[in-house]
Amino acid sequence: MTPAFPEDSSRTSGQVLKENKNYVSSLLSQRIDEPKGLKLTRPGDAEYQLTNATFVSLVRNSELHGIVKTIKQIEETFNDKFHYPYVFLNDRPFNEKFIQKVRSATKSECFFELVPAEVWGKPSSIDPAREEEGIKHLEEKGVGYANKESYHNMCRFYSGGFYNHPKLQEYRYYWRLEPSTDYFCDIDYDVFKFMEDNDKVYGFVLNLYDSPDSVQSLWPTTLEFLKENPQYLHKNSATTWLRENLQKPDNYQTAKGYSTCHFWSNFEVGDMDFYRGEAYSKWMEHLERSGGFYYERWGDAPVHSVGLALFADKSKIHWFRDIGYQHFPYMNCPSSDKCHGKCASGKFSQFDNLNSENCMATWAKYEMTPKELQYY
Ligand code: GDP
Ligand code: MN
Secondary structure (H helix, E strand, O other), rough: OOOOOOOOOOOHHHHHHHHHHHHHHHHHHOOOOOOOOOOOOOOOOOOOOOOOEEEEEEOOOHHHHHHHHHHHHHHHHHHHHHOOOOEEEEOOOOOOOHHHHHHOOOOOOOOEEOHHHHHHOOOOOOHHHHHHHHHHHHHHOOOOOOOOHHHHHHHHHHHOOOHHOOOOHHOOOOEEEOOOOOOOOOOOOOOOHHHHHHHOOEEOOOEEEEEEHHHHHHHHHHHHHHOOOOOOOOOOOOHHHOOOOOOOOOHHHOOOOOOEEEEEOOEEEEEEEHHHHHHHHHHHHHHHHHHHHOOOOOOHHHHHHHHHHOOOOOEEEEOOOOEEEEOOEEEEEEEEHHOOOOOOOOOEEEHHHHHEEEHHHHHHHHOOOOOOOOOO
């Protein structure tokens, strides 16, 4: 797999960034309340029924305050009209205070589940010497959480584990919630039904570049897999986005042919049957064998994203431009009365120097059709 664009000495990465920034601004300045031209259902509709879906949050007891704040916002903007359940996951038992405070933040059913130690913990196949060397390298490069084993466990669990947890096996669609994230705008249609009715496998709001040192061998490892299993590459895959090399050429170089563009997975709505399917599962086994969750610090966001971009039909990946969302330091804020002025529309971050981390332009320009752009 080659670079998506030829080396172009007439344009610097700074110029590309400026063009991309203007392009995204023009998209975001268009008003949107809800997606247009797609099926939307609401509780008042004839024969309306909830679909098979749940919120999911992996969370620690110490994050009680942050998760309650987020649940309250989700209830106020969306779930008070629907009452989808919540599944909370933890590698340690939830304490009584956590359970009680969370229950009192919602009328919906809540399940508090343990992640078994053998699923959560580092596999015995990981070579300690190689791991130590990897951590040292990542620390030299300033990669966050390099030396935090629980963070590596978390990324691995969200990449390849959560959808097979016995409680989650009861469901098809999930919406991931993270403590201390904000939901600004009213969502009056059933987001899960939207996925089902419009045949979507994944929905995102933010699309970013990753720290390239954290995923140095993810792309070469994936190419090995594709070489042995070319049948899994979808004919409508999103490989321009994966191989984009102009806005952050250094990322492309360090990650050996991967742009590092990814959907930011702290918000995601998805069909777990995609991950449970043959292509993603087989690929995950291949990734596990390489040890990159521990020798490097592969995040679940680039792993989900690479898997989706390669193995799914890209027309089944939906940008929820209408969902006002924030996980520090990035946000998505549509121009809509449904946001009641709670966020600054069109802004990507409160820190302007972070605009270079936005990968949305590449997705919108090269992976969305003109018709899809009209949904907004
Ligand atoms: P960041 O957003 O990449 O800085 O990572 P976070 O610290 O927000 O972690 C991502 C998600 O995983 C959050 O929902 C955390 O609550 C959860 N998480 C991270 N580490 C652990 C852990 O060791 N145990 C549990 N139960 N949850 C964790
Ligand atoms: Mn977080």
